[in-house]
Amino acid sequence: MKRFYLVMQDRRMISELSSKLAGTKLFQFVGLSHDAKELELNISNFIRADIVIIENCFKKAELHDIIRIINAQAASIIASRRLFKAIVYRRGEKVPDEFQTKEIGVDLTFGITLSQTQLSHLINMKIYSNTCYVLDKWIRQIIVDGIDIDNFNEDLTNILHEIGIAASLLGYTFLKRAIEMSFLNIDCITLGITKVVYPTIALMYKTTSSKVERSMRHAIETGWTKSNVDIVEKIFSYSYSISRGHPTNGEFVANIADYLMVKYRIERKKFLAEHANQINKINALIDISTNGDLANDQLFVKLAMEDDDDDDKVPA
Known part of the structure; x- marks a missing residue:
């Protein structure tokens, strides 16, 4: 079972995304932070995750801090397991293409409108292909x-x-x-x-x-x-x-x-x-x-x- 950690602020999105992933019985929720400061205080929880999903609500500087914190801790994770980073976009927001996703510094971007099945396969395929x-x-x-x-x-x-x-x-x-x-x-x-x-x-x-x-x-x-x-x-x-x-x-x-x-x-x-x-x-x-x-x-x-x-x- 894959573990996910959320860095989000919108309660409805948190609930919807958690329900979709946990509902597949393939993903386990391991924690939530609302900003970079909370994330830094919860290192012991988020390094247990296979993927950290970030809401597209942070200003560029704070998003950079969040990604920096994740990257800094990723090196301490047990050999052969990679910590993936993703950004989830609200309804109506344009999801970046693959090139733009790499420029942002994350592995994956997707919209909240994805179905439970689509979301599960998207994340699994990213983890799987990297493996x-x-x-x-x-x-x-x-x-x-x-x-x-x-x-x-x-x-x-x-x-x-x-x-x-x-x-x-x-x-x-x-x-x-x-x-x-x-x-x-x-x-x-x-x-x-x-x-x-x-x-x-x-x-x-x-x-x-x-x-x-x-x-x-x-x-x-x-x-x-x-x-x-x-x-x-x-x-x-x-x-x-x-x-x-x-x-x-x-x-x-x-x-x-x-x-x-x-x-x-x-x-x-x-x-x-x-x-x-x-x-x-x-x-x-x-x-x-x-x-x-x-x-x-x-x-x-x-x-x-x-x-x-x-x-x-x-x-x-």
């Missing part, structure tokens, strides 16, 4: 040149080739990244392929989650009938076979990652210890995949998998 962005940044630091374990990258490449997946397919690259992510933390795939793996890979390659999902599925479907039977039996045991049909994206990635985790058990343990700082940050973010509130929000998942019309093609 995937940070996850992408930390994973890149580790796997940009492949995982530095002797023979690991060659072994992974050979497995994909033996299963019949051509390197010319876009899905080949996406599958490699997904397997590497799962090798670092198997929860990436077993608990959060839709909410962690697809969006993070999409950020890496500047595409959409649905494009990642389709490209991976296309690569598996294309290569499965050409697979080396011995490799399939070794990695997938008797759960799948060329005659029975191919596994899903998640099952495909999880089985190969698990096989490599067993094969490189000692080397993996050493690698994780050497990259403990990045790995700990990645692991802390993986909790998004076990968030029951979001997992049950089907529209949220649908938005995360927002489609595009591009066909699967070879990367340039």
Whole structure:
């Protein structure tokens, strides 16, 4: 459950906004301040929040003070959790565009007229997209040149080739990244392929989650009938076979990652210890995949998998 803190003065807006967010059962109210002075006195409360929502009623100087106080305390928050800032606008007021929002110094702006559902999804998507962005940044630091374990990258490449997946397919690259992510933390795939793996890979390659999902599925479907039977039996045991049909994206990635985790058990343990700082940050973010509130929000998942019309093609 996400926590919100309000910096507002209008009683009706406070009541309306609180009711909308609390009514979703996805957000918990953790406090209210009426101005910058009160906010500074309530630091212990507002740093517990995931988002601080500010009413558009303050003069420029006081709004600057409010944002400064929030930013000053944000650094003390537990690693991997970001404190978001939003401004809510009254009925009839023009809501700034994305560029203007950044100039103000907040992450999000919206009007009070948004419905409960719209408001919930807007805030969740902002928090969610940032989580995937940070996850992408930390994973890149580790796997940009492949995982530095002797023979690991060659072994992974050979497995994909033996299963019949051509390197010319876009899905080949996406599958490699997904397997590497799962090798670092198997929860990436077993608990959060839709909410962690697809969006993070999409950020890496500047595409959409649905494009990642389709490209991976296309690569598996294309290569499965050409697979080396011995490799399939070794990695997938008797759960799948060329005659029975191919596994899903998640099952495909999880089985190969698990096989490599067993094969490189000692080397993996050493690698994780050497990259403990990045790995700990990645692991802390993986909790998004076990968030029951979001997992049950089907529209949220649908938005995360927002489609595009591009066909699967070879990367340039």
